[in-house]
Amino acid sequence: MADETLYERLGGTYGIAGAVDVLVDRLFLNVGVNANEAVHAHHGDPANAPGYKFLVTAWTIEATGGPTCYPGLDMEKAHDTLNISEDNFNAVAFEIAATLNFLGVPAAEHKEFMDIIESYRSQVVTVPVAA
Numbered sequence: 001m002a003d004e005t006l007y008e009r010l011g012g013t014y015g016i017a018g019a020v021d022v023l024v025d026r027l028f029l030n031v032g033v034n035a036n037e038a039v040h041a042h043h044g045d046p047a048n049a050p051g052y053k054f055l056v057t058a059w060t061i062e063a064t065g066g067p068t069c070y071p072g073l074d075m076e077k078a079h080d081t082l083n084i085s086e087d088n089f090n091a092v093a094f095e096i097a098a099t100l101n102f103l104g105v106p107a108a109e110h111k112e113f114m115d116i117i118e119s120y121r122s123q124v125v126t127v128p129v130a131a
Contacts, residue, residue, distance in 0.1 A: 005092050007065040008066075010113070013066065016061055018103075024052055027092065028049060028078075032090075039084075058070040084126055084127060091131070100113065
């Protein structure tokens with residue numbers, strides 16, 4: 001168990017895909033996440049949900065130590081036109097944490113995954129904090 005990757009401890013592809021299914025539905029409905037007009041334009045089209053779920057699942061598989069399978073852009077390129085603020089990032093992080101709690105992810109894995117998310121803050125947030 002100690003030598004298992006986070007990917008394995010989260011249930012592998014099926015566990016991660018199930019969690020992402022719940023998460024993306026929450027993100028598409030979250031008022032704070034969708035307060036960003038560029039994000040809302042993407043989330044406002046339900047036809048985008050399956051593709052978004054695929055990309056988030058593949059990214060999460062790789063980020064947690066699973067096989068290489070993410071075909072999307074790196075985090076900076078994927079977010080550079082979305083004008084993501086600290087508040088926007090925090091709203092997404094909140095939904096991720098709430099989803100992990102809802103699904104009963106153990107505390108150690110929860111923290112490890114949230115640390116991964118936090119490590120991407122500087123690559124995703126492009127709007128400076130207002131003075």
